[in-house]
Structure formats: structure tokens, C-alpha cells
Amino acid sequence: VxxxxxxxxxxxxxxxxxxxxxxxxxxxxxxKYLPAQLSEDEVIAIIKAAISKTGATTPKDMGKVMGVVTPQVKGKADGKFVANQVKSLLAGQ
Incomplete structure (x- = not known):
């Protein structure tokens, strides 16, 4: 796809x-054969929860956050979108 x-x-x-x-x-x-995709809001909620869980505060902590987020969104969200959102949220803190 x-x-x-x-x-x-x-x-x-x-x-x-x-x-x-x-x-x-x-x-x-x-x-028709793909799993249902998560909405942007659902992905952002997962990312925010992962940021809280890992205690990430800077973009340098992106690896920690992605390690928690990736298993939850694999096959349900575009990886580039997820990475961009993680980077954006960490940069905004």
C-alpha cells in the first residue's frame, strides 16, 4: 500500500x-484488507501517554518514546506521521 x-x-x-x-x-x-487506522487524535493521545510514562522532556528522548509508541500503533498508523508528532510534541515542551 x-x-x-x-x-x-x-x-x-x-x-x-x-x-x-x-x-x-x-x-x-x-x-478492505487493512486493519482500521487510528485517527490523528488517537495517535496523539498514545504519544502523550508515552511521553508521560517515559518522562521524556526533549527531542533527544525521542527513542524512548518511540519504543513505547511503536508497538501500540504498528500497522494502525503511518510511521512518518507518528515520528513527526513525537518530534513536534517533544520540541513543544
Whole structure:
């Protein structure tokens, strides 16, 4: 699915609407078989709980937080989104 999203992005940038349409239909089929994705609010709540649990205070503590968060969101949230949120929340404290 991740590869298809990347391909879709490239096809749309390149103006290849015919290929993009095929990828979109494949994604619709594959989505039926994926586990339900967590909402942004649910992911942020998990991250905040992990920050409290680990006592993380700076972006240097990102590894500790990710170690707690990753098993909870694996397959249910995009890893890049999770990492960006962790980094953002730690930088804001």
C-alpha cells in the first residue's frame, strides 16, 4: 500500500492520470484488507501517554518514546506521521 501511495503521488506529479486511476482502484481494493487506522487524535493521545510514562522532556528522548509508541500503533498508523508528532510534541515542551 505504501508503494502504491508513492507511485500514485509520482503519477499525479507527472500528469499520468491513466496510471493514477489504476493505482487508485488497487488502493480501494487493498484498503478492505487493512486493519482500521487510528485517527490523528488517537495517535496523539498514545504519544502523550508515552511521553508521560517515559518522562521524556526533549527531542533527544525521542527513542524512548518511540519504543513505547511503536508497538501500540504498528500497522494502525503511518510511521512518518507518528515520528513527526513525537518530534513536534517533544520540541513543544
Amino acid at each position: 505504501k508503494q502504491r501511495h508513492e507511485s500514485l503521488s509520482e503519477f499525479e506529479k507527472g500528469g499520468r492520470d491513466d496510471l493514477a486511476a489504476g493505482i487508485k482502484s488497487e488502493l480501494a481494493i487493498l484498503a
